[in-house]
C-alpha cells in the first residue's frame with residue numbers, strides 16, 4: 001500500500017466513515033454524507049449498531065462535546081462556522097474532522113497568509129490557456145471556495161485573520177447571496193452554490209490585531225471558541241494516542257510509556273494554569289503551552305530514544321525538548337521554567353523515581 005506522511009482524515013478513517021454511513025439511520029441535511037448524529041459519533045467517539053453487533057468508534061476530539069454539536073448544527077444552516085482559540089487547541093483538526101464527516105473531503109482549503117490574494121479566494125486564470133482561447137471555463141482556475149460552491153461541499157479557510165481584512169471581505173458577498181459572479185465569462189459566469197456548501201474558518205486568538213475581521217464578515221459566521229484541554233488525564237491520553245499514531249506512521253517501534261507522557265502533561269498543565277496541583281503559584285511562560293506542542297516534544301523524545309537511545313525516553317531528552325519548545329519566544333521563559341522545576345522538586349519529590357529523574361535532569365537547563 002502507498003504510504004503518506006499524513007493522509008487526509010477521510011483516508012485515515014475511511015473504515016470508520018464507511019461503517020457509519022452504512023448504518024446511518026439519522027436525518028441528513030441535503031447532500032451530506034452522514035447525519036449530524038453520526039458526525040458527532042465520528043468526532044467524539046461512541047458505538048455504531050451494525051447487523052453484526054456494536055462496533056466502537058474512536059474519540060478524536062477531546063473536550064467540549066456540546067461545542068461539536070453546535071458546530072455541526074451551524075454547518076447544516078446557512079451561516080459559516082468560525083473556530084477561534086489559542087494555538088494548538090485542535091481547531092484545524094476539528095475543521096478537518098467536520099469536513100471529512102459531513103462532505104467526505106477535508107482538503108478543500110485556503111491557507112490564510114499575509115500574501116493571500118483575492119484570486120486565491122475566488123478564482124484565477126491559466127494564462128497560457130487564457131491567451132490561446134480567451135476567457136472560457138477551461139482557462140479558469142477555481143479556488144477552493146468556488147469548488148465548494150459547485151460541488152456542494154465545505155471550503156475550509158485556515159488562519160483567516162492572517163489575511164488582510166479587505167481580502168477576507170471578498171467572502172461577504174458569497175456568504176450572503178451564495179453566488180459568485182465571474183464577469184469575464186459573461187452569461188456563463190454566474191456560479192450558484194449547491195446545497196451542502198459552507199465555510200469553516202479558523203483563527204488564532206494570539207494573532208488578534210494582526211488583521212481583525214470586519215463586523216460585516218463576523219456577522220456571517222457563528223463563532224465557537226475552542227478551549228485548551230484543562231484535564232491532565234485527558235491531555236495525557238491525547239499525548240499517548242497521538243504519539244502512538246505518529247510512531248506507527250514512522251515505523252518507530254518504541255513503546256509509548258504513559259507514565260512519561262504524564263510528566264509532560266502535568267508540566268504543560270501546571271505551566272499553562274500558573275499553579276501546581278499542590279496549589280503553589282508558578283510563573284506562566286510567555287510561550288503558548290499547547291497540547292499540540294506537548295505532543296511534539298514527546299514524539300521528538302521518542303524518536304531520540306529510537307534512533308540514538310535505549311528505546312526508552314530519557315528524562316534529560318524530554319527536558320531538553322521542553323526547553324526548546326518553551327523558550328523559543330522569550331528569554332525570560334527559561335527562568336520561569338527553572339522556577340517551575342524548583343517548585344516541582346519540593347512538591348513532587350515523593351511522586352516516584354521517574355519524577356525524581358525528570359526534575360534532576362532539569363537542573364542542567366541552560
Ligand SMILES: Nc1ncnc2c1ncn2[C@@H]1O[C@H](COP(=O)(O)OP(=O)(O)OP(=O)(O)O)[C@@H](O)[C@H]1O
Pocket residue numbers: 060061062063085086087088089090091092093094202203204229238242291292293295
Ligand atoms: N482537544 C483536543 N483533542 C484532541 N487532540 C488535541 C486537542 N487539543 C490539542 N490536540 C492535539 O493537538 C493537535 C492540534 O493541532 P491543530 O493544528 O489542530 O491545532 P490548531 O488549534 O489548529 O493550532 P494553530 O492555531 O497553531 O493552527 C492535534 O493534532 C492533537 O494532537
Ligand SMILES: [Mg+2]
Pocket residue numbers: 091092093158202
Ligand atoms: Mg490550525
